[in-house]
Amino acid sequence: MFRPLSYLTLRNARLVVLPLFWIPAASIFINDNVVEVTSVTGSSMEPTLSPDDNTTGRKDSILWDKWNATTNVQRGDVVFFSLPHSPERTGVKRVIAVEGDIVLLDPRRRPKHEGRGEDTPDSRSWDMWRGRVRVPEGHMWVEGDNWRKSRDSNWYGPVSKSLILGKALMVVQPYERFGAKPWEGFRSRTKIRERERDWKTDWEMIQAIEGDSVI
Numbered sequence: 161m162f163r164p165l166s167y168l169t170l171r172n173a174r175l176v177v178l179p180l181f182w183i184p185a186a187s188i189f190i191n192d193n194v195v196e197v198t199s200v201t202g203s204s205m206e207p208t209l210s211p212d213d214n215t216t217g218r219k220d221s222i223l224w225d226k227w228n229a230t231t232n233v234q235r236g237d238v239v240f241f242s243l244p245h246s247p248e249r250t251g252v253k254r255v256i257a258v259e260g261d262i263v264l265l266d267p268r269r270r271p272k273h274e275g276r277g278e279d280t281p282d283s284r285s286w287d288m289w290r291g292r293v294r295v296p297e298g299h300m301w302v303e304g305d306n307w308r309k310s311r312d313s314n315w316y317g318p319v320s321k322s323l324i325l326g327k328a329l330m331v332v333q334p335y336e337r338f339g340a341k342p343w344e345g346f347r348s349r350t351k352i353r354e355r356e357r358d359w360k361t362d363w364e365m366i367q368a369i370e371g372d373s374v375i
Contacts, residue, residue, distance in 0.1 A: 204304030221333035224326025253302035260355030
């Protein structure tokens with residue numbers, strides 16, 4: 161059957177243009193909702209992630225799970241999240257405690273001016289917790305593996321899980337670390353009392369923490 165040249169030209173144009181439209185759209189959807197790769201900068205997660213950033217400038221690139229980012233958040237997960245005090249900025253930290261857990265604060269992590277060692281407004285907020293924090297529902301307590309260089313929940317408190325952008329799946333660069341999960345097996349020195357039941361009173365909670373049941 162004879163087709164006008166204009167019809168064939170239009171049809172061929174659609175065959176070319178539609179894939180050009182859908183491929184970028186699919187890429188954007190995947191990057192925003194499924195997985196994303198970002199580089200870890202700074203020294204707060206050393207030596208676990210980007211251990212050479214401050215010496216050679218080499219950074220680890222991490223593949224993040226964004227599809228299930230806020231579900232089944234567990235102690236030990238490494239998460240990529242919007243900072244609660246500066247939502248336009250992001251951070252990478254380890255989940256130390258989840259909702260209902262009680263965190264026994266590590267005095268080494270008390271906020272201070274780097275270098276000068278002087279107190280900050282965050283130091284006074286940290287002191288007001290009096291050595292322990294119960295993580296509220298829907299929140300998590302995060303810390304960097306490098307306690308000397310990390311600004312984390314010790315500075316800004318428990319973080320809402322709604323701020324999580326992704327959970328670490330594996331390292332994708334540098335290539336010799338491809339597929340590695342160096343965050344597995346790390347043991348934080350911050351002690352927690354894992355949630356087992358609802359505390360009836362603050363006194364009952366304190367008794368459990370100060371007893372042999374502290375982990």
